[in-house]
Amino acid sequence: MFLRNAWYVAAWGGEVTDTPLARTLLGEPVVLFRAGDGTAVALEDRCCHRQLPLSMGRVVDGGIQCGYHGLSFDAEGRCTRVPGQSAVPPGAAVRSYRLVERWGWVWIWMGEAGAADEGAIPDWWFMDHPDWKVVPGNGGKPIHTRSNYELITDNLLDLSHVGYVHPDTIGSDTVVEFPVRTERRADGVVMTRLMPDVEPPPFHRMAGGFEGNVDRWMIVEAALPALIDVDVGSAEVGGGALEGDRMQGIAYHALNAPTPETATTTHFFYAHARLFKTGSAEMDEVYRRDFYRIFMEDVAIVEAQQASLDRAPEAEWIDINVDAPGLAMRALLRERIALEAAGDNAPPGA
Numbered sequence: 001m002f003l004r005n006a007w008y009v010a011a012w013g014g015e016v017t018d019t020p021l022a023r024t025l026l027g028e029p030v031v032l033f034r035a036g037d038g039t040a041v042a043l044e045d046r047c048c049h050r051q052l053p054l055s056m057g058r059v060v061d062g063g064i065q066c067g068y069h070g071l072s073f074d075a076e077g078r079c080t081r082v083p084g085q086s087a088v089p090p091g092a093a094v095r096s097y098r099l100v101e102r103w104g105w106v107w108i109w110m111g112e113a114g115a116a117d118e119g120a121i122p123d124w125w126f127m128d129h130p131d132w133k134v135v136p137g138n139g140g141k142p143i144h145t146r147s148n149y150e151l152i153t154d155n156l157l158d159l160s161h162v163g164y165v166h167p168d169t170i171g172s173d174t175v176v177e178f179p180v181r182t183e184r185r186a187d188g189v190v191m192t193r194l195m196p197d198v199e200p201p202p203f204h205r206m207a208g209g210f211e212g213n214v215d216r217w218m219i220v221e222a223a224l225p226a227l228i229d230v231d232v233g234s235a236e237v238g239g240g241a242l243e244g245d246r247m248q249g250i251a252y253h254a255l256n257a258p259t260p261e262t263a264t265t266t267h268f269f270y271a272h273a274r275l276f277k278t279g280s281a282e283m284d285e286v287y288r289r290d291f292y293r294i295f296m297e298d299v300a301i302v303e304a305q306q307a308s309l310d311r312a313p314e315a316e317w318i319d320i321n322v323d324a325p326g327l328a329m330r331a332l333l334r335e336r337i338a339l340e341a342a343g344d345n346a347p348p349g350a
């Protein structure tokens, strides 16, 4: 079961064009396209006549025409025309979904239309700020992942894995020696790990040209349902980065939005925004190429976990200290899904 009254990333803005894009989100078939004025539209991808996916049709007059018998639907999903007859049958419509374009992404609300609140989209302002350089993940397309999306949230809320999964790039043995702090918020969880005066990982040493040790940070803010801002970097020792001045050194954010396709598959959207060497095409290429490889190292892990889970769904999990933030996020999501199922959509305390 998924949290429905929540924002999910449905697509990169550039993926939505006047050619219909079919994408299953939260188990539901959705078709995305741009109406004549450029507005992004999302409709149920199932014609109400004989159930052909509307994505097999074409965009006409700001709406979509079914590719079987030519019924036309407008941006609100209402059937506006039936070829060969003057009247449209009562009730001829498909569901339409609320969309918001922000931070380069098309966000979708698949719950109750009246409950949609744009303010709940995270404030990832650095995705759209001249001082920051953004490199879209996987060339501006999601990575299709054969795993449940919460395994990706777990992965990002537990960066102790970098020493084992990414030893050549962002990993280092010292990470696990520093404890994590877990902060629970009404709509998410924050994991903080501060590492004063440590050896930089290979990528930070290369990118920052550090000669000696650095102050390194990892601050991961996960918001419901699975919107994860990974704020990481390294700076000169004692320069104030660990006291909160993180606009220095090798500072970057990895923005992650794993959107469930089904219970066991995910559209994994990500992007990087960095505050150093912003004009460097070479550094852009490092993010495009090397971080794609780093992300695929994680994808291999979560897909292998999912295969194990599929084989033995009842197998027991034991927990260790580094699981605290991920467990807190899982508990929060469970709680909110249960509230939603009980018909109470208001967040606790609202």
Ligand code: FES
Binding pocket: 047, 048, 049, 050, 051, 052, 066, 067, 068, 069, 070, 071
């Ligand atoms: S199935 Fe869409 S018009 Fe017939």
Ligand SMILES: [Fe+2]
Binding pocket: 155, 161, 162, 165, 166, 294, 298
């Ligand atoms: Fe990783």
